Amino acid sequence: MKAIVLKDLGGPEKLLWEEVADPVPGAGEVLVRLKAAALNHRDAWIRKGLYANIQLPTILGSDGSGEVAAVGSSLSNDLLGQAVLINPCLDWGPEIKTQGPGMRILGMPDSGTYARMVVVPAANIRPKPAHLSFEEAAALPLAGMTAYRALVTRAQVAAGETVLITGVGGGVASMALQIAHCLGARTFVTSGSDHKIERACALGAVGGVNYRDEQWGRKLRQLLQGRPLDVIIDGSGGSVFERALGLIGPAGRIVTYGATLGAARQIEVRRIFWKQVTVMGSTMASPQEFDALVQLYSAQELRPPIDRVFPLQEAGEAHQRMEEARQFGKILLGI
Ligand SMILES: NC(=O)c1ccc[n+]([C@@H]2O[C@H](COP(=O)([O-])OP(=O)(O)OC[C@H]3O[C@@H](n4cnc5c(N)ncnc54)[C@H](OP(=O)(O)O)[C@@H]3O)[C@@H](O)[C@H]2O)c1
Structure with missing residues (x-):
């Protein structure tokens, strides 16, 4: 089959369109003929060598949707031809906490979805929600799971609470906005683009500020009109996380799920204890949370925001767009 193969670390040009052996499903596994894959920032971190335990060569890609084309021994042939989406979290383990x-995570070391076909455990596929296209279904899993766990399981956002989502153009952040809106939160956003703030408002945000303005914290306080921020959902890390400790309200919760900007250098510890703040980490999600996410998007007929669909062969161009943060929502590869 044809796939995008990463053999050496480096720029987007390292994503090579090559012929590789067709994957074969083992016991308990299915072969999915992919229709779409989605990018995640993880893919760029791996490509650049900024991820733990990198093993090359590899086929990147955690998210995918398609049709079951073959099943391994012990599985029913009834699965053949089913339209499915893939839970990219392999072997989560017995605990939810x-x-x-x-x-x-699928896509290094296990071969991922930047390919015509992928093999995954049958336990990791679910029927594609009928209201979603294959592209929309591929956009949902990794970012949606991360957003769902951060908001629902970790922060336990309640209706009427005030929530800030940083960098709303990102894949996780744009879905966090949709989920926060479903939960009945009053949601504010930051972004590096005024246009993306407008798009976020169309998806239910109350307002937003541009983080390229040094005064964004002060401007956000003006927008809040004295109401405290109950929850901050942050994937930026770095100086944004530092500022979050100043912006969060009394007894507020900060959930960190990423560090696009790197390490926070100066944590003002006094702000954490004086304001009775809870800081929580969140990563991916259990199978139960994946099912709850798919159920939520199905019941509410929600569609993950899709930025653009590139042909699989143009994975390098797609990476470039993600690294320049030009997207609003998910960048897809059509297969
Ligand atoms: N823990 C986990 O399980 C998990 C899961 C998924 C992702 N992550 C991590 O979370 C981060 C986001 O992932 P993603 O796939 O959603 O990435 P993405 O789609 O590439 O989004 C990244 C976003 O970061 C925002 N950003 C950049 N500079 C910023 C700044 N100074 N202040 C605020 N926001 C800024 C941009 O928002 P605008 O476009 O609005 O400017 C950009 O769109 C990555 O670091 C990723 O590795 C962790």
């Missing part, structure tokens, strides 16, 4: 030591 945290992943087990064997947890992996």
Whole structure:
């Protein structure tokens, strides 16, 4: 089959369109003929060598949707031809509160979805929600799971609470906005683009500020009109996380799920204890949360925001767009 193969670390040009052996499903596994894959920032971190335990060569890609084309031994042939989406979290483990030591994310070291076909455990496929296209279904899993766990399981956002989502153009952040809106939160956003703030408002945000303005914190306080921020959902890390400790309200919760900007250098500890703040980490999600996410998007007929669909061969161009943060929502590869 044809796939995008990463053999060496480096720029988007390292994503090579090559012929590789067709994957074969083992016991308990299915072969999915992919129709769409989605990018995640993880893919760029791996490509650049900024991820743990990188093993090359590899086929990147955690998210995918398609049709079951073959099943391994012990599985029913009834699965053949089913339209499915893939839960990219392999071997989460028995606990909901945290992943087990064997947890992996599809797409390095396990061969991922930047390919015509992928093999995954049958336990990781679910029927594609009828209202979603294959592209929309591929956009949902990794970012949606991360957003769902951060908002629902970790922060336990309640209706009427005031929530800030940073960098709303991102894949996780744009879906966090949709989920926060479903939960009945009053949601504010930051973005590096006024146009993206407008799009976020069309998706239910009350307002937003542009983080390229040094005064964004002060401007956000003006927008809040004295109401405290109950929850901040942040994937930026770095100086944004530092500022979050100043912006969060009394007894507020901050959920961190990423560090696009790197480490926070100066944590003002006094703000955490004086304001009775809870800081929580969140990563991916259990199978139960994946099912709850799919159920939520099906029941509410929600569609993950799709930025653009590139042909699979143009994975490098797609990476470039993500690294320049030009997207609003998910960048897809059509297969
Ligand atoms: N823990 C987990 O399980 C998990 C899961 C998924 C992702 N992550 C991590 O979370 C981060 C986001 O992932 P993603 O796939 O959603 O990435 P993405 O789609 O590439 O989005 C990244 C976004 O970061 C925002 N950003 C950049 N500079 C910023 C700044 N100074 N202040 C605020 N926002 C800024 C941009 O928002 P605008 O476009 O609005 O400017 C950009 O769109 C990555 O670091 C990723 O590795 C972790």
